[in-house]
Amino acid sequence: MSQVNTDTDEFAHAAPLFAALGDATRLAVVNRLSVEGPQSISRLTSGSHVTRQAITKHLTILAAAGIIHGQRSGREHIWTLEVNQVAEARRYLEHVSQRWDEALARLKTFVE
Secondary structure, X not given: OHHHHHHHHHHHHHXXXXXXXXXXXXXXXXXXXXXXXOEEHHXXXXXXXXXXXXXXXXXXXXXXXXXXEEEEEXXXXXEEEOHHHHXXXXXXXXXXXXXXXXXXXXXXXXXX
């Protein structure tokens, strides 16, 4: 049981990060920023079937989780991916993957 508590404590500060990424539209925004670099709301809205108001809401959620940040550039707000936060998410996923690999190895040993 202590292992579960340790994991909970260890991953607690990552929960908002994964909650923000738990939406298809937000994942698409993160992907666009990753592939295409910093963009304005207008550019993020173009080519998508999502309204500017909805994109703004999703950007606010991503920014609150620290995944992106916005900066004014004249009349536009330019959004940029926070690479360190994405790297942190990747570390957590690798940690979970390693735990699964270890559990599967123990199961394989037990079965054999």
